[in-house]
Amino acid sequence: MAERVEVRQSVLKENDRIAGELREALAARQILCLNLISSPGAGKTSILESTLDALRGTSRRVAVLTGDIQTERDADRLRRFGFPALQITTGGTCHLDASMVRRALEEMPLDGLDVLFIENVGNLVCPASYDLGEDAKVVVLSVAEGDDKPLKYPGIFRRARLMLLHKIDLLPYTRFSREAAVADARRVNPEIEVLETSCLAEPGLGAWLRWIEGRLEEKRQAGRPARV
Amino acid sequence: MHELSIAQSIVDSAREHATLNGGRRVVRIGVRVGEISGVAVEALEFCFGMTVQDTDMDGAALELERIPVRFRCSRCAHEFHPVEFLGQCPTCGSDGATMIAGDELGLSFLELE
Ligand SMILES: Nc1nc2c(ncn2[C@@H]2O[C@H](COP(=O)(O)OP(=O)(O)OP(=O)(O)O)[C@@H](O)[C@H]2O)c(=O)[nH]1
Ligand SMILES: [Mg+2]
Ligand SMILES: [Zn+2]
Numbered sequence: 001m002a003e004r005v006e007v008r009q010s011v012l013k014e015n016d017r018i019a020g021e022l023r024e025a026l027a028a029r030q031i032l033c034l035n036l037i038s039s040p041g042a043g044k045t046s047i048l049e050s051t052l053d054a055l056r057g058t059s060r061r062v063a064v065l066t067g068d069i070q071t072e073r074d075a076d077r078l079r080r081f082g083f084p085a086l087q088i089t090t091g092g093t094c095h096l097d098a099s100m101v102r103r104a105l106e107e108m109p110l111d112g113l114d115v116l117f118i119e120n121v122g123n124l125v126c127p128a129s130y131d132l133g134e135d136a137k138v139v140v141l142s143v144a145e146g147d148d149k150p151l152k153y154p155g156i157f158r159r160a161r162l163m164l165l166h167k168i169d170l171l172p173y174t175r176f177s178r179e180a181a182v183a184d185a186r187r188v189n190p191e192i193e194v195l196e197t198s199c200l201a202e203p204g205l206g207a208w209l210r211w212i213e214g215r216l217e218e219k220r221q222a223g224r225p226a227r228v
Numbered sequence: 229m230h231e232l233s234i235a236q237s238i239v240d241s242a243r244e245h246a247t248l249n250g251g252r253r254v255v256r257i258g259v260r261v262g263e264i265s266g267v268a269v270e271a272l273e274f275c276f277g278m279t280v281q282d283t284d285m286d287g288a289a290l291e292l293e294r295i296p297v298r299f300r301c302s303r304c305a306h307e308f309h310p311v312e313f314l315g316q317c318p319t320c321g322s323d324g325a326t327m328i329a330g331d332e333l334g335l336s337f338l339e340l341e
Contacts, residue, residue: 001341002255002256002339002340002341003252003339003340003341004337004338004339005245005249005337005338005339005340006336006337007241007245007335007336007337007338008334008335008336009241009334009335010333010334010335011234011237011238011241011259011333011334011335012234012237012333013237013241014237014240014241015237093230093233094230095230097233125230125266126230126266128266129230129234129265129266129267129333151312151313154264154297154313155264155265155266155331156266158264158327158331159331184313187312187313187314187315188313190315190326
């Protein structure tokens with residue numbers, strides 16, 4: 001006779017456990033961790049290139065882990081800015097999981113960093129399920145993809161703290177409605193923050209860079225021991 | 229296609245529970261799959277079959293319970309399945325509703341022999 005046992009736990013319990021350890025390791029060093037997720041080609045690496053370029057003249061120390069199914073190309077692009085960048089080649093897997101990040105961090109010391117960026121594998125579905133220990137998931141939606149994506153891929157818009165409406169310079173050449181995209185994203189996730197960005201033209205990445213500073217400040221305030 | 233790794237996680241968790249319960253055989257696993265969990269049910273069933281084949285869990289059944297997206301009206305507490313995530317309450321017309329179900333991906337039960 002079979003016996004039925006109730007089990008209430010996430011299917012991804014082991015991933016979540018490792019992500020929890022990563023989150024603690026990052027918190028102990030007050031490092032902000034951002035997990036960038038988008039469909040292939042939306043502009044994750046380009047955004048990170050411009051971000052690293054902007055940060056190299058500052059006192060901020062950052063590093064990037066970048067996930068790719070096949071190649072080392074994104075890490076090669078990102079290493080040109082003098083910050084550590086490590087490729088995680090998943091060999092077919094369509095997302096990063098926490099154990100891949102943990103393994104990569106064995107080769108990339110966290111000490112002294114302010115921000116750890118993770119570029120996920122280009123995919124709007126699978127990466128949404130995996131906690132990597134990040135402070136926030138950032139979904140990049142480029143205007144060439146169409147404004148219907150938030151309702152078609154609700155999972156990631158639900159879990160992201162920030163949506164970047166990227167390649168906004170292309171707006172005049174598309175039928176993308178920023179109002180519709182924002183309204184739909186907020187149906188799925190009323191709290192989602194939205195910024196418009198472009199790597200090639202105005203308004204640039206200023207709002208994104210300020211957002212990162214804001215989150216870093218927030219994390220350091222929260223991590224500061226209460227005064228007695 | 230991350231259903232293969234999801235299937236592997238399900239099998240690993242089930243095996244862990246079976247071991248803790250005196251090493252019994254797992255005959256059925258219940259899993260709750262939310263509508264926006266990002267998991268394709270058919271692909272998961274297929275991958276599960278592949279994962280347990282020729283193992284101690286060969287022949288175990290996977291029982292998937294699909295959980296539709298549900299909103300609760302913050303004014304009248306009515307619960308409804310929204311059309312395209314539209315938060316407007318069909319009962320009182322109010323616009324504020326919060327999502328209360330639909331993104332789960334969890335084990336719910338095991339049957340052990
Ligand atoms: N017009 C325009 N093109 C951009 C912008 N940002 C990136 N691109 C172009 O978009 C293409 C893809 O950019 P990537 O940065 O490689 O995109 P990705 O998201 O990293 O791609 P995967 O890693 O393959 O998923 C490149 O040809 C970029 O030059 C932008 O702001 N405006
Ligand atoms: Mg890239
Ligand atoms: Zn109502």
